[in-house]
Amino acid sequence: MPDRTDSDEIARLTEELATARAELAALREEKETWSDKEIKIRVDRDRAIKAADEFASALAARLRIENAGLGKGTEILRKRFRPVSRTEAVHLELIRGSDLFNAAWYLRAYPDVAHLGMDPALHFLRHPFDPFRSPSEHFNIAQYCVDHPDVYKDRANPLVHFLLSPESRGADAYPPRRR
Numbered sequence: 001m002p003d004r005t006d007s008d009e010i011a012r013l014t015e016e017l018a019t020a021r022a023e024l025a026a027l028r029e030e031k032e033t034w035s036d037k038e039i040k041i042r043v044d045r046d047r048a049i050k051a052a053d054e055f056a057s058a059l060a061a062r063l064r065i066e067n068a069g070l071g072k073g074t075e076i077l078r079k080r081f082r083p084v085s086r087t088e089a090v091h092l093e094l095i096r097g098s099d100l101f102n103a104a105w106y107l108r109a110y111p112d113v114a115h116l117g118m119d120p121a122l123h124f125l126r127h128p129f130d131p132f133r134s135p136s137e138h139f140n141i142a143q144y145c146v147d148h149p150d151v152y153k154d155r156a157n158p159l160v161h162f163l164l165s166p167e168s169r170g171a172d173a174y175p176p177r178r179r
Contacts, residue, residue: 056104056114064119088125091160095121095135098163099172102136109134128157135159138173147175 084092095101106120107113110133113123124135129152132141139159145152151161162168 052108053104056107059107059114060103060120063114063117064121084122088122091125091157092121094163095125095157095159098135098159100136100139100159100163100174102138105136106133125157125160128159129155140174143175 096103101121101124103120106124110123113120116123124133127133128135128141132145134141139162141158144158144162148158148161150156151158162171162174
């Protein structure tokens with residue numbers, strides 16, 4: 001037969017268990033509230049990123065058109081920027097055709113380029129160094145120059161160098177991502 005102290009202990013533990021269950025239920029409810037808030041923040045963030053991408057893409061297209069001589073202000077731009085050479089034209093098409101260059105990302109990452117009114121691909125072609133400017137989040141210029149010091153020494157554009165090398169075949173990032 002259980003004595004009085006055992007039944008008191010059981011009652012105390014039962015009460016503690018009920019309190020713990022109530023606290024756990026409250027914490028679960030609070031977690032759901034925070035999860036809902038997190039989802040809303042992520043949705044808002046994704047919308048903002050999409051809007052920024054659309055804006056930067058439109059700006060990049062506009063700058064490209066104006067620099068090609070089809071928009072307003074081209075006389076000022078022509079005086080300000082030297083014409084594209086034949087070699088640069090080939091390299092520009094190589095850069096623009098690569099998934100490793102993202103004009104919208106480039107303009108967001110380097111707002112001074114938008115202030116210059118310069119085509120982002122042309123700016124990247126001519127100014128990848130000082131400071132190092134990556135063409136997208138998928139290509140690390142500094143790492144490429146560490147791995148290929150001749151590129152920096154020769155002042156060659158690292159992305160063009162990479163795209164013209166056999167190393168680029170099938171690559172979707174530099175340094176390569178682990179698979």
